[in-house]
Amino acid sequence: MSYQLSLAPEAEQYILQQLEADFPNEGCGFFYGTEENEGQLRHVLLAEAVINSKEGDQRRRFEISPLDYMKAERKALELGLNLLGIYHSHPNHPAIPSIHDLKQAVPYFSYIILSVQEGRAAELTSWRLNEERREFEAEEVKRNNLEALAKRELI
Amino acid sequence: MATVIIPTPLRKFTDQQASVKLDAETVQAAIDRLIELYPVLAQHLLDKEGQVRAFVRIFLExxxxxxxxxxxxxxxxxxxxxxxxxxxxxxxx
Structure with missing residues (x-):
């Protein structure tokens, strides 16, 4: 089964800008949207930053507080959208899930990872946990925002 | 009746219900009742000793x-x- 994640341009722009601003720390947030084909295809319509509540070295760790998680669930219900997943950055590291990411991964959610190299957004990937094999599967990120990226000289 | 809010990742085990209403006098009773209703939840909520998993937090309000x-x-x-x-x-x- 192959998963696809389609990003609305505004949502992607929001994520890139926030995570660049958070550099050299890891930034994080939630995203909301809709699903098709029993969740195989997801449309991300809205992204929203949350505070990295990790105490300690935020350059290589992020954590989201339970209260912020509760707020995100409430917001999804209010908006009538699904809480689809979590995004975070890997400062000066590739957009590949770490062992730590895998250990902490929750089923169902999509995990967007953005590599931020010296403060500039680089590769963006998305992943979903395969519960049986306890490993991440890559989601195909749909690039319907080439224009937006071009404006920011990212391509 | 108390209300238990089910997080999105676990809703596939609760017939897509975002919340479940149940009669319970304590948190433990509510968890037990929830698992009675949706037995598959047990493996996601509890560890081998039957305690709430370390990666799961329960909030009252x-x-x-x-x-x-x-x-x-x-x-x-x-x-x-x-x-x-x-x-x-x-x-x-």
């Missing part, structure tokens, strides 16, 4: 039950419990 009386925390008829997965990650060095 806006308070962690660990800061109250833990599983013995009393519920009122209009209490709202939230099941919250711990969300974290980061790079390996």
């Amino acid at each position: 806006d308070e962690d039950i660990l800061a109250l009386d833990g599983p013995n925390t009393a519920l009122k008829s209009d209490s709202t419990l939230s099941i919250i997965p711990a969300i974290a990650g980061g790079i390996d060095l």
Whole structure:
């Protein structure tokens, strides 16, 4: 089964800008949207930053507080959208899930990872946990925002 | 009846219900009742000893039950419990 994640341009722009601003720390947030084909295809319509509540070295760790998680669930219900997943950055590291990411991964959610190299957004990937094999599967990120990226000289 | 808010990742085990209403006087009773209703939830909520997993937090209204009386925390008829997965990650060095 192959998963696809389609990003609305505004949502992607929001994520890139926030995570660049958070550099050299890891930034994080939630995203909301809709699903098709029993969740195989997801449309991300809205992204929203949350505070990295990790105490300690935020350059290589992020954590989201339970209260912020509760707020995100409430917001999804209010908006009538699904809480689809979590995004975070890997400062000066590739957009590949770490062992730590895998250990902490929750089923169902999509995990967007953005590599931020010296403060500039680089590769963006998305992943979903395969519960049986306890490993991440890559989601195909749909690039319907080439224009937006071009404006920011990212391509 | 108390209300238990089910987090999005676990809704596939609750017939897509975002919340479940049940009769329970304590947090532990609510969890037990929830698992009676949806047995598959057990493997996601509890460890081998039957305790709530370390990666799962239970909040009564806006308070962690660990800061109250833990599983013995009393519920009122209009209490709202939230099941919250711990969300974290980061790079390996």
